[in-house]
Amino acid sequence: VNFASDNTAGVPPEMIQALIDANHGFVLGYGNDDWTRRLDDRMNALFGRDVATFLVPTGTAANALALAHITPPWGGVICHQSAHIMTDECGAPEFFGGGIKLIGFPGDDGKLSLATLKQAISQYSARRPHQVNAAALSLTQASESGTIYRPAEIAALCETAHAAGLKVHMDGARFGNALSRLNASAADLTWKAGVDVLSFGATKGGAMAAEAIVFFDPKLAEWMPERRKRGGQLLSKHRFIAAQFEAYLEQDRWLAWARHANQMADRLARRLGEAGIEVVWPVEANLVFAIFPKEIDARLKAAGAAYYARRPSMLPPGVKLPAEAVLARMVTSFATTPEEIERFGDLIQKR
Numbered sequence: 001v002n003f004a005s006d007n008t009a010g011v012p013p014e015m016i017q018a019l020i021d022a023n024h025g026f027v028l029g030y031g032n033d034d035w036t037r038r039l040d041d042r043m044n045a046l047f048g049r050d051v052a053t054f055l056v057p058t059g060t061a062a063n064a065l066a067l068a069h070i071t072p073p074w075g076g077v078i079c080h081q082s083a084h085i086m087t088d089e090c091g092a093p094e095f096f097g098g099g100i101k102l103i104g105f106p107g108d109d110g111k112l113s114l115a116t117l118k119q120a121i122s123q124y125s126a127r128r129p130h131q132v133n134a135a136a137l138s139l140t141q142a143s144e145s146g147t148i149y150r151p152a153e154i155a156a157l158c159e160t161a162h163a164a165g166l167k168v169h170m171d172g173a174r175f176g177n178a179l180s181r182l183n184a185s186a187a188d189l190t191w192k193a194g195v196d197v198l199s200f201g202a203t204k205g206g207a208m209a210a211e212a213i214v215f216f217d218p219k220l221a222e223w224m225p226e227r228r229k230r231g232g233q234l235l236s237k238h239r240f241i242a243a244q245f246e247a248y249l250e251q252d253r254w255l256a257w258a259r260h261a262n263q264m265a266d267r268l269a270r271r272l273g274e275a276g277i278e279v280v281w282p283v284e285a286n287l288v289f290a291i292f293p294k295e296i297d298a299r300l301k302a303a304g305a306a307y308y309a310r311r312p313s314m315l316p317p318g319v320k321l322p323a324e325a326v327l328a329r330m331v332t333s334f335a336t337t338p339e340e341i342e343r344f345g346d347l348i349q350k351r
């Protein structure tokens, strides 16, 4: 049973087939190929407007290049304190952004509230030239706590951000998990709510290595081709990254795979609840956080189950981690099976 991350899963056969199908003949590099052209059209159709799409191989590159593009080197990016850009990208946004400053704030359920954003903006919009000024807001969808921003929440945050001159970035490493849970379109969750640029992840959803930076106003993407190239993120055999994204979007596979992952997370949360285990945040995507007594943690680990322990400081205020317990994060994927969930549940209940 492996719930360490959604990237521990392999790649669905449809994705491998798309790579095999793309693997013949001689094709120009750097995006001058039919796969990339078709994907551009498909992205326009998915979002219901002309967008500017840039494919990169990692989510870190997508976030870092997108943030670097919308934030001047002396600007600040407001984000949640648990945001992947803050905690897990080894300073890539700061590096690609020439020294931009990420400013993390707390927020219930892994999300930033409107009140926090307003306070953050007022704290970081004065004292020029001595202090970094807020230039961008970054939201993670689904969040690092496995929760989802609703379109109305995004719209309110974007309105406040834009009124203060900030641009809005969305880290959509798990965009499919968020979208497949809501009765909304990809447009509702992004530009219609005010998002300026999306890191649209496919890797966690099933691709081998495919992420897209999507600008909803192509004018904002001016000089992005150079930024991606200069950052070493323009693949020469570009057809293979476009072919992956094409296969991901075709027949709405990405949504079906994400829906499956979400359903497996629901099932896991139910099973944990039945076993008397406390689940920490509402399970809205494919992440489940739970407090495991140490002996259960040891039993699961001894049986070969994989998941990560998270920092107790991630816990919401008022929830205290007992001394003999761990905060465990379980991540499901397109490849998770009901049998794995049952095995995991049985191990927990074997008292």
Ligand SMILES: Cc1ncc(COP(=O)(O)O)c(C=O)c1O
Pocket (backbone or CB within 6 Å): 057, 058, 059, 060, 061, 063, 084, 085, 140, 143, 144, 171, 173, 174, 203
């Ligand atoms: C929320 C979020 N954003 C971005 C990423 C970036 O992924 P990568 O490992 O491809 O750089 C991850 C991966 O864990 C993530 O969880």
